[in-house]
Amino acid sequence: MKKIVIFLATFIALQANAQDFNAETTTGCVPLIVQFTATSGDAWEWDFGDGTSVAYTNPINHLYTSTGVYTVKCTIFYSDSRPQQIVTKTNYIVVNPKPHADFTSFNNQSCDPLNVEFINISYDNDTASLTYQWFFGDSLSNDDTSSLKHPEHFFNNYKYYDVSLIVTNIFNCKDTITKPDYVKIEGMSGEIFPDTLIGCKPLRVNFNFNISGFDHKDSYKDTMILFFDDGESYVTEFVGAPLKHEYRKEGFYIPLIQLISWFYNENTGKYERCIRGYIVKDTIKVLGYTVDFRIENKQQEILSDGIKMLKPNDTAYFFDESDITPKDLTLSYKWNFGNGDSITTFD
Known part of the structure; x- marks a missing residue:
């Protein structure tokens, strides 16, 4: 039992x-x-x-x-x-409870590189205990993040930036806010690509461009000015279209493009102008030249009538007297003596 x-x-x-x-x-x-x-x-x-x-x-x-x-x-x-x-x-x-994440700033749009002061307006039942993690969307910067409540960040590159804020409270509850294209560094940026970097005058050069940020508008039109560095320039509203130029004088030239663009500033309610300049990475070298030489015999007598004054088995000395501009160029030589012989030395 x-x-x-x-x-x-x-x-x-x-x-x-x-x-x-x-x-x-x-x-x-x-x-x-x-x-x-x-x-x-x-x-x-x-x-x-x-x-x-x-x-x-x-x-x-x-x-x-x-x-x-x-x-x-x-x-x-x-x-x-x-x-x-x-x-x-x-x-x-x-x-x-979950916190509420939000932020603002006084100025988040500019033509020039901009230092933005962010104002954190996040809140919670216990706001004093909140922690913050900012992401500025600036991948080219060494300090793309911050844990400060009211951080600053310097935006140096010409683009639009997405800014995010993650807020965490004492219960480890989080809220995230992302504002796309929040910081706007306006204007155009560009590069110049000449197809020829060295040649004899007159030298014709074709210029191609890589332009970003161009906006075709009926009013407040974007403009490109190409300064050829020889006293001449060209203005066009066809931003980025290939251009040609002929250099007629010897020398070294560093062309420059000036990009002029307009943007509507949402903070001021007005159109503002951006002007930026970009130079060619390599110098264009235009050569001027006059080829000449002189001849001497063993007695260092100048043979004004050329080789007619030489005797059989005599030695002639040839000296380059060419005028090449610019002077600091590295030149190559080839002499042909008319008897089938040739050399490539200076004299």
Whole structure:
């Protein structure tokens, strides 16, 4: 008889323990999705503690949209003669508040490189405990991020920047805000590519361009001026179109393009002008030349009538007297003496 009592007590205990439910998570940030699972029964009725209830579903997902501490109740029904069971878990689900991330600035648009002072207007129930992580979208910078509340960042390159802010509170709840194209460094940028860098005068050079930021408008038109560095220039509204120029005088030339563009400043409500200049990376060298030489014999007498004054088996000395401009060029030589011989030395 003693063995039977022990068996029945064990059975009743196991049955009682099986009447339960659990949650995939019990703590989180609003909005919080929780999956509840009952461990027994054939039908269920759930009371999530926030004024909503659902019947006959197991497991079930529930969305908590407000912060607070919630008591959850599950009524378990059986298809046999066993009575229904009610399992209640008091203060079971804790939904923590999430901070609100936001920021602004006084000036976020300019033609020139710009230092932006960001104003953090994020808030929370306990704003003093918030932590911050900024991303300025400036991949070319060495300090593209900051953890300060009100940081500054210098934007040096001509482009639009997406700025993001992540705010975290004491419950490790986060809010993120990203403002696309928030910082705008306006205007055009460009490169010049001459197809010829050295040659004799007159030298014709074709110029090609790589221009970014050009905006075709009916008014406030963008303009490109090409200064050839020889006193001449060319103005065009066909920004980036190839141009030709002929250099008629010897010398070294460094052409320059000036890009003039207009943008509407959202901060001032006015159109403003950007002017930027870019030079050719390599110098264009235009050569002027007069080829000449003189001849001397062993006695260093100048042979004014050329080789007619030389005797058989006599030696003639040839000296270059060419006038080549610019003077600092590295030149190559080839002499042909009329007898089938040639050399490539200077004299």
